[in-house]
Amino acid sequence: MKKTFVLVVLFVLPIVAYLFFASGVNNFGRLPTLTEDILDINSLAPEETFKDKITILGFLGSDVTNKKGNAFNLNQKIYKRFYEFRDFQMIMAMPKGTEAGVEELKTELSGFTDISKWRFVFLEKEQINALFSALKTDLKLEDDLSTPYVFIVDKKGNLRGRKKDEDEGLKYGFNTSSVADLNNKMEDDVKIILAEYRLALKENNGLQE
Known part of the structure; x- marks a missing residue:
């Protein structure tokens, strides 16, 4: 009896848990759209989109x-x-004049991983303000044009986030000063949006077959 219980705990429960969470992503995992059709970075930096x-x-x-x-x-x-996902990228909107500092940062980051999906775009102050304002969040840029928050933008150029976050209610961005925010919330939300696109791709392929 004891051996049977141990086998159930070790093998059956993980499978049940996996199926539950997989079902949850497929049926309920749609990351809410908070701002539609934000300003495309392409209009400010033609090499990016x-x-x-x-x-x-x-x-x-x-x-x-x-x-x-x-x-x-x-x-x-x-x-x-997530950088190995083909359509994933990181874009940092930087004030012009920070090129040297960014090169130093890139050198340090490259010591940890392949940084080819880190993209740095150098813009005028007015352009950075316009891009940030287009997100239509409840957050503000600091005087040096920075914010600790980062934002998830989908393939259609919409801002995604949480409408019913347990701590903040409407959650537009994720605080990079907080490892807990990145680990406990942002990682989950990036997984959800990736799963959302994978599911859509599977459905489209099924229709074409």
């Missing part, structure tokens, strides 16, 4: 050194988990 990409958008500001900790948190907790 939000379209057909799952983008993590951030604003590190003019003091790159001061935001290295935020960048490292984001790299370790989110980027390294």
